[in-house]
Amino acid sequence: MAWFILRRLISICLSAFLAITLSFLLLHLVQGDSAEASLFQSAASDDVLERRREALGLDLPVLAQYGRYLRQLSNGDLGKSWFGGQSVALLIGQQVGPTISLASSATVVAIVLGVGLGILSAAKTGCWVSHVSRVMTGASLALPVIFTGVVFVWVFSVLLGWLPATGQGGFRHLILPASVVGISAGGGIARAVDAGISDILRQPFMRTALAKGLSRWRALSRHGFRVGLLPVVDVVALEFGYLLGGTVITESLFARQGIGRVLVTAVLNKDIPVVLGVVVLSVVLYSLLNLFADVTHTWLDPRIRMTL
Amino acid sequence: MQFAPPTLEHGLGMDQLGRDVLSRVVWGTRSSLFGAALSTFFAVGLGLMLGGAAGVLGGWVEWLLMRCVDVLLSFPGLLLALVAVAILGDGRWPASVAIGLSLTPMYARWIRAMMLSIRETLFVEAVYALGASRWRVLWHHLLPNSMGQIATMSTVVYARALTNGAALDFLGVTGSPSVPSWGRMISEGRAFLGIAPLIAVVPGVLLTISVISVMELGDFWRIRR
Numbered sequence: 001m002a003w004f005i006l007r008r009l010i011s012i013c014l015s016a017f018l019a020i021t022l023s024f025l026l027l028h029l030v031q032g033d034s035a036e037a038s039l040f041q042s043a044a045s046d047d048v049l050e051r052r053r054e055a056l057g058l059d060l061p062v063l064a065q066y067g068r069y070l071r072q073l074s075n076g077d078l079g080k081s082w083f084g085g086q087s088v089a090l091l092i093g094q095q096v097g098p099t100i101s102l103a104s105s106a107t108v109v110a111i112v113l114g115v116g117l118g119i120l121s122a123a124k125t126g127c128w129v130s131h132v133s134r135v136m137t138g139a140s141l142a143l144p145v146i147f148t149g150v151v152f153v154w155v156f157s158v159l160l161g162w163l164p165a166t167g168q169g170g171f172r173h174l175i176l177p178a179s180v181v182g183i184s185a186g187g188g189i190a191r192a193v194d195a196g197i198s199d200i201l202r203q204p205f206m207r208t209a210l211a212k213g214l215s216r217w218r219a220l221s222r223h224g225f226r227v228g229l230l231p232v233v234d235v236v237a238l239e240f241g242y243l244l245g246g247t248v249i250t251e252s253l254f255a256r257q258g259i260g261r262v263l264v265t266a267v268l269n270k271d272i273p274v275v276l277g278v279v280v281l282s283v284v285l286y287s288l289l290n291l292f293a294d295v296t297h298t299w300l301d302p303r304i305r306m307t308l
Numbered sequence: 309m310q311f312a313p314p315t316l317e318h319g320l321g322m323d324q325l326g327r328d329v330l331s332r333v334v335w336g337t338r339s340s341l342f343g344a345a346l347s348t349f350f351a352v353g354l355g356l357m358l359g360g361a362a363g364v365l366g367g368w369v370e371w372l373l374m375r376c377v378d379v380l381l382s383f384p385g386l387l388l389a390l391v392a393v394a395i396l397g398d399g400r401w402p403a404s405v406a407i408g409l410s411l412t413p414m415y416a417r418w419i420r421a422m423m424l425s426i427r428e429t430l431f432v433e434a435v436y437a438l439g440a441s442r443w444r445v446l447w448h449h450l451l452p453n454s455m456g457q458i459a460t461m462s463t464v465v466y467a468r469a470l471t472n473g474a475a476l477d478f479l480g481v482t483g484s485p486s487v488p489s490w491g492r493m494i495s496e497g498r499a500f501l502g503i504a505p506l507i508a509v510v511p512g513v514l515l516t517i518s519v520i521s522v523m524e525l526g527d528f529w530r531i532r533r
Binding site for chain 2: 015018019022023026027142143144145146147150151153154158242248249252253263264266267268270272275278279282283286287290
């Protein structure tokens with residue numbers, strides 16, 4: 001087990017390194033000049049320009065800048081924003097809280113919705129319940145977040161006036177954005193659950209369980225779910241990673257603070273260090289989530305533990 | 309004539325600047341559908357090249373390409389598109405290319421998987437035995453035999469390109485605000501949901517209908533084959 005985790009950690013480090021290198025070089029090679037241009041638009045004299053460029057390390061060749069960035073990164077320093085000059089780590093650290101609370105509450109919505117729909121689709125095959133829940137799964141996969149978001153705001157805050165449409169705050173401010181993101185993520189989970197349970201229902205041990213007189217529901221809940229819901233762990237971890245990205249739109253839509261807003265502003269300003277910081281954060285988070293899913297999976301499923 | 313209600317002359321009423329919403333929707337349709345087509349074209353072209361190269365050449369080329377694809381796939385699609393916009397610059401064309409780029413890894417992975425399955429079939433072995441080169445096998449046998457699947461996958465890519473394109477438009481990172489697009493109309497119109505909901509809701513409905521239609525088309529092709 002330790003060996004397995006170690007191997008995964010090494011491959012994670014390699015991928016993260018590759019991703020950071022790729023994005024650093026591409027961002028600096030392609031956008032470096034125009035970013036500098038927009039950065040120095042306001043500055044007065046060449047003298048001032050030169051000093052600022054030196055202060056940011058932009059006078060060095062790209063490879064030297066890259067080396068410097070890696071050295072900083074190994075100390076946990078993500079550099080400074082070109083606009084405003086705050087530390088990128090601090091900037092992201094301040095904004096990561098709202099994003100995580102949105103992503104985790106959206107995950108709860110997605111799990112409840114996805115597992116519910118998936119189980120109904122698989123366990124009630126042939127019944128209208130199954131058809132309805134499969135249609136709902138399809139809708140959840142097809143509906144764009146911006147559309148559901150706008151419709152939810154329109155219906156629940158403008159027409160009905162039940163919930164606040166924008167802003168930060170308590171639980172009430174979280175309901176709409178979390179449902180919008182959760183609904184769009186629930187479809188994937190529902191598909192996985194549906195496939196998992198349908199597969200279980202064809203297994204010999206389920207036939208045995210049914211043959212000894214258990215009802216379909218009881219057989220599933222006593223014997224089926226433990227095995228059939230295993231894929232959910234993987235999907236949920238994946239979806240959580242995607243949710244951190246998916247909150248980009250929702251944060252804009254509901255005027256919330258968070259990483260998504262930071263990224264969009266950075267892209268608009270061509271604030272390369274901040275863009276890179278978000279890249280680093282998401283690579284690390286995503287890899288750790290994947291590792292977590294793998295470990296949980298092995299822990300839950302003795303069959304995999306054997307083969308390790 | 310701000311927020312004029314729908315009339316016969318102006319089918320969907322007017323927006324905050326007194327512009328005709330229906331004609332903006334029509335123009336938005338053009339830029340949204342065309343932008344997504346461009347992204348798809350780009351993703352399919354590049355994905356075919358990368359996935360095809362990996363599938364046909366095998367060996368270290370395949371290993372390296374697939375490693376890169378794995379790394380890119382570990383980003384959420386929209387994040388990748390945003391980073392690509394940061395690299396390529398904002399504007400209609402760069403944004404479409406950025407979305408295409410962000411969808412390429414997924415497509416390349418599919419293509420390679422498909423190539424692998426066809427590569428193992430007997431007829432390909434027979435063609436190799438007849439002395440055909442790898443490129444002949446690729447152009448005359450692998451590609452023609454996977455056209456159906458390629459088309460089906462492209463519909464999925466197109467649907468995603470539509471959604472992500474609208475999302476980028478919505479976020480306002482795709483250049484000039486004067487060119488209407490569905491995403492931008494939704495973004496502008498959501499402030500006026502109380503007075504004139506049609507400005508935001510109609511483009512949203514059109515976007516949804518387009519995405520679902522494209523996905524249905526893909527399903528239809530898959531089932532018919």
